[in-house]
Amino acid sequence: MKLNLDSLDRRRFLRGAGVALALPVFGSAVNLSAGTASEALAATGQSGTNGDSPRKVKRLGCFYFPDGVPMPLPEDPAYQDWSWFPHGNGTDFTYTKCMEVFQPLRDHVTVLSGFSHPAVRQVHGHSNADQFLTAAATGSDGPYKNSISLDQVYANHIGDQTRFSSLVLSTDGGTGTPRGTHTISFSRTGRAIPAEHRPKRVFDMLFVKRDADAARRLALSKSALDELLADAKTLRRDLASDDRERLDEYLDSVRQAEQRVEKAKRWVNTPLPTVESGGLDLDVSPEDPQRYVQTMFELVYLAFRTDSTRVATYQIGRENAFGISDRLARAVGFNLAHALSHETKQPGGWERFSTYCGFLNREFYRFASRLHDTPEPAGEGTMLDNTLLLFGSASSAFHLSQNYPIILAGGKAMGFKHGQFVNHAGSSAVGGLFDGVPEPWMREPAKDDQPLTKVFVTMLQQLGLEAESFAGQTGGLSELV
Template sequence: MKMQPTRRHFLKGLGLAVALPAMESLMPGTAQAASRTATTAAGDPLRSAFLYVPNGVNVSKWFPEGTGKDYKLNETMKPLEDLRSEFQILSGLAHEHGFANGDGAGDHARAHATYLTGARPKKTAGSDIELGISIDQEMAQYLGYETRLPSLELSCDGARKSGSCDSGYSCAYQFNLSWRSANTPMAAESNPRLVFERLFGRGNSEERQRNFDQRMTERRSVLDFVMGETKSMSKQLGRNDVKKLDEYLTGVREIEQRIQNAEKFRDLPEVEMEAPSGIPKDYADHIRLMFDLLALSFHTDSTRVASFMLAHDGSNRNFREIGVSEGHHSLSHHREDKDMKEKIAKIDHFYVTQLAYFLEKLKSMKDPSGASVLDNSMIVYGSGLSDGNRHRHDDLPIILAGKGGGTLETDRHVRLDASARTPMANLFVTMMDRMGIQDPDFGDSTGPLTVI
């Protein structure tokens, strides 16, 4: 098979492969990418990420006023005001399989399970779980050979693999967003250190562990091990690319230092694990560190598909840092209490603030054509519930950010007929089509979502 030119370059050292963003000086003679799958018209990589927040929202402060481009952001979305040109808001999408439909209680498990699958979870606390492939894994099956990592699964929650968590549903449904098949969830990683090692380490997990141990013993950065390659490569680069390389490596080192700082000052008891815990004590810091790693994986074309569970549905995390001491899940059952709803709105605002941080990060990163990584992405942000108080699975709070390589319109509010309960899987079918994948029957889809 004839090898095609590639834009992917690495700095390699002992047990390390530091992927680099594309640089003009290292570009092959052709302007075309190695494959037309999951690329833009300009040949840049096209990415998709799926972000999940739990327990629905305060709907009265979520949805915008007005539709089309003539809309006004509501209080919750104010952190996105300066990014209006980078996203669109979709209202009216639903997950029919999230509703009980004879299965009784368990809306949090169903909300989480259906979010990326559009499939109905089998109600069982045993090992005979059954759901469906998730959209990210469908993409990964088609596109994974293009990148070093077929997909990336992230979380800010610890994993629970077995037992009953919500009204007779297996914990697998509530703690896994990504599913490789109907019976196989993809465990998400919540430790930034282990994500960092996966992005930059070479070999299997044992080999990465040995190399990590050596670096820790010698108190050296990953960049220390590729210093020779860095100097050699710099000689091949033009002035602009030398600056770009320096900025990139500075960013990598900054992320590494933040992880090391979290490990140094953590107040967790010592437990045996693959590597020291690099989880920051502050929740916002944890989210942003994971977002930085995700952005890095997209910018270096290490993967083009990712999912990120900021918290599992039913999470009762408190938010004392923003003045909310009660648990999120408890507040979501507000029974129209004004004070409780205000606190839910604060939590919603907190999560949207983290989304704005991520979108700004992607916007600042450039692809070879000059377009931003955000321009060449499709980022779905939302929840499997709308009104957590009533456990509604229709009129879901969904934001679609990025321009999909120029194929998606932004700066607008698309309001679908909520009573029609348009399947969210229709959105996924359209996203797959943008990435060169045809599967009109994904989940409970009734066809593509033509309005986007």
């Protein structure tokens, strides 16, 4: 007897421990109802140090900004001051005005040039954020499939040691759309993990006591998950092979939800950490862009400081000029951020674009400095010594998906060497004004970049994983350690 999908409770949405599940839609010959597929919400368990004795911790933070960076050509008078990339190579380099904010942290920062993901080097820059941490061949159009992001690889390894496996943030919130993502975090099946964008919601999740009914709701969630898995196993027998694959992928999400429920049960009676919120404006929005970005970075700092999580991502803005994040340029007196990348041929255009990128650099520097100035609560050195930070974009010059502007900071206690400009682009880096078709992304590169996955592999290795490859690319980058 074939199972009627209508017999499964379509209203079985599980609320509690960050779980919301419904069955996906299949095309097989069973009596189907028009259901709504939903992904398990972001990988958010529940956190703290669980009463264990202090131990050495390793944290990872990844931060993304859209629209690339200013890259005037060497013959342009703007090149000396307003280029994003430093001048020089190795330890013999000079920051430009766009980057000089990092000078006090020079010995804790490495700038990378000449790195990108091979599968997407000919993709238009408007589609880039999706693959920044995954290296997947997401493409500019056609069928879309993503893969697990760097942060979630580490979260899967370390996330059971803290209340929250990872903290996923963005300015625009949610998941966005394929090739227009609002999140840079993707699950093991390549599903976008929704990002939180409301500072008060993030603070409450991390530090405000939950209601006393949490344990009962967790028990109900576990019971409902067990029922859903039993129903799904029966359903699987009546599905065609392609739908079985979809169901198996879906069941992986259910199993992840199961793991989050079990983890939440372990933490439900553990007191939340106490922090002072007096200096935070938790009701701030991107309409006050500087304060908003500072608040989002401060929430990541507090999550790390209290060991609520050891993995965080923040997508500062989405690509292609959509979303409230495009208004962040108002922090430095301009209107829309994306427009600045198009207007560099106007008088003062390079300086304006560089000033906006300098604002982003300054806020990241402020965050890294907070970590540097805070002694490590769980060990030796500073929090920055035990926290690895990746800051960058998947575009460089106008819509160009090559030569990503990348900063790697922190992690000295993990063996990282800093105070260098690892410049694999050299003099072949594309830049200059946008002068019509073909756009830079359409042109053949003068030479191939190094795979950015080399950086990812080294990051994972120094974070403690036995990683030899990432997204099918093998090998690390010896210059970093």
